[in-house]
Amino acid sequence: MTRIITDWYWPLDGWIIAIGILCAASAALLGSFLVLRRLSLLGDSISHAILPGLALAFMWTASRSGWPVFAGAIVAGLLTALASQWLQQRGRVDEGAALGVVFTTLFAIGLILINYGAARVDLDPGCVLYGAIEFAPLDRLSIAGWEMPRAFVVQLIVLVLNTSFVLVLHKELKIATFAPEYAESQGIPVPWLHRGLMVLVAITAVASFESVGSILVVAMLVVPPATALLFVNRLKSLLIASMLLGAVGAIAGHLAAISLPKWFGLRSASTAGMMAVAVGGLFVLVCLVSPRCGLLAAGYRGLSLRLKIAFEDVLACLYRRSERGARSPAKLEEICNRLGRSPFLVQLAIWRYRRLGLLVHSQDGWRLTESGFERAEELVRSHRLWETYLAENLAMPAERLHEAAESLEHFTAQPLRSRLAEEISATEDPHGTPIPPERGTPRKPQD
Amino acid sequence: MNGLCDTWLGSMIIGGGNWLLDGLTLLALGVFGTAPTDSQGPVTWADYNTQVVLIGTSCLGFAAGLVGCFALLRRQALVGDALSHATLPGIAAAFLLAEFFGGDGKRLEWLLLGATCSGILGMWMMMQLERLPRIKPDAAMGIILSVFFGAGIVLVTIVQQTEAGHAAGLESFIYGKAASMLRRDTMMIASMAVAVSVVVGLFFKELKLLCFDEGFALARGYPVSRLNALILALVTVVTVIGLQAVGLILIIALLVIPPSAARFWTNSLGPMCWISAGIGAMSAAAGAIASAWAPDLPSGPMMVMTCSGIFAISLICGPARGVLARLARRRDAAGRRT
Amino acid sequence: MNNGTDFGRQALDRRAVTAPLEIQHLTVSFARKPVLWDVTFVASAGSLIGVVGPNGAGKSTLFKAIMDLIPRQGGEIRVFGDRFTAQRRRVAYVPQRESVDWDFPVTAGEVVTMGLYSEIGWFRRVTREHRRRALAAMERLGIADLANRQISELSGGQQQRTFLARALVQQADLYLLDEPFSAVDAATETIIVEVLRELRDAGKTALVIHHDLQTVPSYFDTVLLLNLRVVAFGKTDEVFQAENLQKTYGGRLTLLDEATEAMRHRRTI
Known part of the structure; x- marks a missing residue:
């Protein structure tokens, strides 16, 4: 691998991929519920709406990182979720529109705050947020003697948080997502579950925003779950599959980001952007091969x-x-x-x-051959049984029976044949040819 | 300030904050751009620049409010969100192509053409995605938004590595550069607004039928998918033209908020369109005025704040569906019952 | 309408071969699962036909197939002896009430006027004359005073009447009504039946998807019993009896269902 991808440097690229995988997995986990609830655009909205929270926290503490910024962002994110929910329920505003109204307003407030702050304090928009996954490995922490990137630790915490939320409330989330009204009638606090989910989405967005770039989290919230939906049938497999897809996308994205541009004589391209493109590519791939919508399949x-x-x-x-x-x-x-x-x-x-x-x-x-004869006899028996069944039950004209039976016979095996035989009374098909008997079973006694 | 901005640019571009990258869509625009004029002296109403800006922004608000009604009623209020993000790769690609062939990548028309192309591609792909089993419209929008935007960021980082790619003047695009709008921009926006209004006027009753009862429209033999595409095309035009005036995210506000506010005032589509267009035009103008008066206040966000203010008032006082009106009606009904 | 075409239509009528609706061997399937199988019947002019069958019997699909909205695997549909698309103007469709968002910002009058849109044509405006006609149709259904109400303020029955008025204003010759009686008040039900009888007496034809078996004999003169295939079609007093109903509702073709399901999943059972 290192031969194809030049400049591969484990201490750097290894961490980038690890951080990307963690971020992808925690976003994909929550995203599965968002996509099922038809709230796919919530991630994008929250990632814009946290701006005023960040700006306020920054103006208050004059520091770029730390808990106030985090808390401010989470409050703003939560505000988005709650306000849009309120608008939708109490104001009877369309779901998407409610989200749009809230997040653009918050974003505008954020811009005004930054602009206002810049006049007083030394506040440049660029200083408020600073995050690129490429630089994430450089900012290190040491925990119990192990030195590791801060972003890795943060993403790990977020992943553990999200996973435990989903594991602990697995069945409640399932029923609240599938049938909210029924869940409520069963005494499950659906609004609180919803709010909990929103808080986690906000935390995930903020954590990633600060360290890896929010396009990554926005993409990972939507694309892997939507991809997984194309081939899974159960919630549990949806969660696992979308996490895996997100992880694969993260790996492929980083590899592409450091190797593709080299072919064109450029240095590198945005890893976060490339990871988003990679999960998009996975989506297309799954579209082609998945058994449900798979075009190739x-x-x-x-x-x-x-x-x-x-x-x-x-x-x-x-x-x-x-x-x-x-x-x-x-x-x-x-x-x-x-x-x-x-x-x-x-x-x-x-x-x-x-x-x-x-x-x-x-x-x-x-x-x-003898066995060929047997196999063929089964087919012909199926065919004539169907003709008789359809003639007796559907009152279909005789000349059209053949066509229908012709397609059904290929899907009919012994069990269905014997059930068909039980339902019909005739021993000859409607054209007057006898129905061959089932091998291994005695002929029907004729009275 | 400029130097600071450049370093900031460098770090941001490699994948930082989403919203800043939204501004970066306009990186390319910033790169080529009609640089903001710094003439923010005392502003008078008769000031030619102010007039230009006022007319330009109100036309944009008008068109966005009008088109937004149909997007909202098609339950695709956030389609502008997906669309505006989907224009990024087009802008960057257009820039790169022009540079590659030795042309001038900073030409506005060329970049807007790129934005339109990738916007149309995004909308077309979104319509295809919705046909897949289990992919709901919101997921289709989310996929298009994030993948296109991701691709856009990748291309932008490449733009940054080209010779011509380094430039400042970006901050004006985050807030939108309405205050520095030129006569040429105003002319373009105004003609777009006229064209959009004419198209909406011509197809008004068909669009109304489509939005209300698609099944009936199909049964009556209307080309439903083409009418759908028409709505998306109108949104695309407004978004692309609006990008440079108010910025990527704030154009979404102009598409979403006025129709949602207008809905509280009336129960009929015709008046709703007018009210929505009016709210759009008014708030856009108010934003422009505010930023002309107080240079501290950026015009784009001020437009959105005016929009949101009107929305809040409508939400409470709107006679058709406002909270108060509905409360009164409920009390009325309760009173009649007892 | 000028005299020439009027004469032409009379000539056609006299030949009496152009039944309003003629369906031969219609087969429709979704993803290989048959929904309608070999449906054949001819609806004659001046008849009021109840389409009756259990859920999933393919009643709505039948309407969609008539209106050429879904591909069919076989068979032929003639509307006034022609393709549907050529005779579209003469067919009025009343969709299920649940199919639209009743919060939509239109008034009842505007909804009824929508029935005239294709007659008005592209790029032309709705005139006073069109509004008058819409109001006349609403008058007939007793909802003229609601014309300026927003549709969400109407009761279920009034909404249904609005939909029917939208079909009436079209002055069609063949009406397709998808469950017009579901969840409506008694007054609405009476009015709708009256209007349908007037239409029949004026020589029009109406196909009505209906669920309430009790009222079938009193409402419809002809009945189409449908369950995947046509169980029976004919005069209500001849066809609408226990044995046929048993076949329609009781005799689910379980084996056929299972086999077609297997076909869809490409399995042998």
């Missing part, structure tokens, strides 16, 4: 299904042929003509079934 499964149907039609065709009393082996052209399929597809089917031992070559044509 859909294409592959569509193709394999079409092949399966085409192949099985060849078997059924050979069975029907022998049923009509044809003794000679079937020629390729004959099968093609009967099925109306291309010789290539039929050839492919023959090749496959020959390998499976369902077909043998004899003279200059093809013949079903």
